[in-house]
Amino acid sequence: MKVIIDQDACVASGxxxxxxxxVFxxxxxGIxxxxxxxxxxxxxxxxxEAAAICPALAIRIEE
Structure with a gap:
């Protein structure tokens, strides 16, 4: 599993x-x-779960 964050899309919800x-x-x-x-x-x-609940969909997972 590889995790990728799009920090430009992040809305700092936490x-x-x-x-x-x-992991985060x-x-x-707040980014x-x-x-x-x-x-x-x-x-x-x-x-x-973190990727699924991210309001900005800024977390991507590569299996």
């Missing part, structure tokens, strides 16, 4: 951090920051 805080963080402006580009399978469900 939903990704709430869903998968080990936010910068000083999503990727902590793990290739998270372990243990985080896969949380990452998929």
């Amino acid at each position: 939903q990704c951090v709430l869903a998968a805080g080990d 963080d936010q910068d000083d402006n 999503a920051v990727l902590l793990q580009e290739n998270p372990s399978e243990a985080h896969a469900a949380d990452v998929r």
